[in-house]
Amino acid sequence: MALKLEKKRQTPAVTTYEGKAKILIPTDRPGVLRMQFKDDATAFNAQKKGQIRGKGEINCTISSYLFQYLQQQGIPTHFLAQVAPAEMEVTALEMFALEVVVRNRAAGSLCRETGLPLGMELEPPLVEFYYKNDALGDPLLTPDRLRLLQLATPDQVQALTRLAEQINTHLRRFFAECGLLLIDFKLEFGRDRAGQIVLADEISPDTCRLWLAGETDPTKRVVDKDRFRYDLGEVESAYRLVLERVLQQAPRS
């Protein structure tokens, strides 16, 4: 006799997931996750490993403020609440396996791979898609490869690009008011139960390049994870500087 299977609506199975800088933990509320920020730091696809003291709390707090700021500007984000110094509650999303990088000035892999001079202004800003896949080293995608891998539909790619550009406009203005230049940054997005595209992950000195405005010394001006990547020293104080400037700029609503 054929086994009769009862067709049930399945809620996606959610288990604890530990990444390089954060841990996602299910809660007893459906669709709500706890996101714990770690002090662990990695670079160059985890070939370099270390710790930045206080980073979990700093990045969680900066991200919480920036997500709230973006929400006030009409950008949907996964942020629900900061529930502890290094922990926030977020909406569970079906994530795109993509890293969306926005570049206002040439730095990092763009300089390495194209020879463009460090700090060259990019107008209009560049929006790039990378395949979020550690085993493959998160390669840069061409539009054709994006389509081939079916990582997002053409409409979704268009919507992601537009959102990334809008987020860049808001963040650039915000950081400029903090006396910081937003050189480039990485975003991750997912879809909520209604299918809406929502900003996820974090926005912090781990995921943004930030330079002190007006500082021309190429090592002194860096206040982001490049201090860790390239052994520039004073990593924790750079993260704290960004936190202090963000807090001054964005009183909690």
Ligand code: TMP
């Ligand atoms: P890139 O110049 O190394 O491609 O990095 C561009 C931006 O993306 C920079 O602000 C750092 C950020 N980023 C991440 O957040 N995670 C990563 O794994 C990488 C490679 C870059």
Ligand code: ASP
């Ligand atoms: N977070 C990335 C890694 O360790 C790379 C980076 O941020 O430079 O894989």
